[in-house]
Amino acid sequence: MACVNPVPKLYRSVIEDVIEGVRDLFAEEGIEEQVLKDLKQLWETKVLQSKATEDFFRNSIHSPLFTLQLPNSLHQTLQSSTASLVIPAGRPLPSFTTAELSTSNSSASFTFPGYPIHVPAGVTLQTASGHLYKVNVPIMVTQTSGRASILHPIQQVFQQLGQPSVIQSSVPQLNPRSLHATAEKPKRIETVLQQPTILHSGTVDRKHLENATSDILAPPGNEHEIMSEALLSQPESSQYIRLPGVVFPPQVSQTHVHGEPVLGVAGSMTQNLNGGPLSTGRQGAQHQHMSDIQLRVLKNRMFGCGSVKQPRNTEEPSSLPVSEKDSNSQMDLSIQVMDDDINEIIQIDGTGDTSSNDEIGSTRDVEENEFLGIIDAGDLKVLEEEADSISNEDSTANSSDNEDPQIDVVEEDPLNSGDDVSEQDVPDLFDTDNVIVCQYDKGAPQDPSLTEGPIQLRTSAKQMTNHSPSR
């Protein structure tokens, strides 16, 4: 009994109990059984991916990270191989040995542990979490670091296009909402790889997808350079969009430049199997990357503009050289922005703290970089002053600062603030990934092997369990 890891079984049993327990709830609400299955699938996937248990599903359910659902008209089978797996469109393939054929809707579902995989256009991909993605251009799926990634051969696509299409300065404004990656809808087919298709067709219309706002306006004939921002924060392979099994369409975002149009394109991530945390992290990276691209664009266009944010370079030195390296091979995308949009983009973080203005200023720079990209030096100063005045107003309700934003505010620490040392520890002290949640039992018989103490903890949390005393 000691050598068997009880955690996977425990998790499985809890999941089963919960799903069974809410089955009636779902039925009462009139929700389909499929949603319940989706919930279970999502839950299991996340637990599996969290690596909380190594062999969570190894012995029970074969849960693939990636499922390919082929269109009804294609009778395609996949050939398993350790080398690349090619799926030619419209041609039958040898059968996949471990494939799970589902006869519903005449579509075939396959799982392939063998990477990389070439997927032609017109195929619908479904991730394990149930999200559907339709492939418009040929993509190649590889597996890196034990996770599936989708490589986006933008280079290939651009070569096919011939002359790089560019964007005119009269491009209509982009909705600032495009900056934010929203959550995806399962079972909704999204067009992925929007950028190549739009560039290819040269359309100017904007397609607003609920989940992926990859609006790229590229009428051909412009002399500007288009820079495809298929890059994410991964510096090692700038040509690829790395995802845990999900495709990230490039995303266009707006930037504000005072008096001169500046554009930027940022690859963004709309969905991933990991859900929230990862997407948040990626969103941050996306914005950072956006500013990197804009830095490059600005360098080419605006001379002597001191608004290029150097702190951004220090924060992501790896990605910037990569993007510079690819500048010759990629096209720069320029988008015109308006002053109104920057007001919407600005997110002034009213922290309400009384920290020094220097800290606020530098934090402002970081946050503004994430959302605004290049800002003119003059504008930035005004923005900082506005931000400072707002934050001061929030924290102290003191109107004196608001009246004089031009004057540098001297650091005014509260009296005897040096005596307070605990404040420095508290914010970081509890910031750890190792958290044990448990229950304690007062007055339980003490175990002599434990350290002395009036209270004996019985830990019963993730990865570690303990015997709970009879109550």
Added chain:
Amino acid sequence: MAYQLYRNTTLGNSLQESLDELIQSQQITPQLAFQVLLQFDKAINSALVQRVRNRVNFRGSLNTYRFCDNVWTFVLNDAEFREVTELIKVDKVNIVACDGINTGSNTTE
């Protein structure tokens, strides 16, 4: 009502994330998600009581201790968690412990 203590675990967090995704896609209502979490609380609490018999000893340097609202919060540095089969060392671990009385009136994390 059982403790909502275990929602901040791998199992609990992944459930919450999954529910959030379904809410975002409007496949379920937030109220239903809340009910699911309540069910999870019951399930995990009873599972830990009934199905778990392991014992883990741990030792570390106590950085902070806090007892507030009948909830103990410890921060341990350089802790070792010793089970029969394995030993785990961590630089920092945060322990949150609720009262083990089975009334469940204090539903705090």
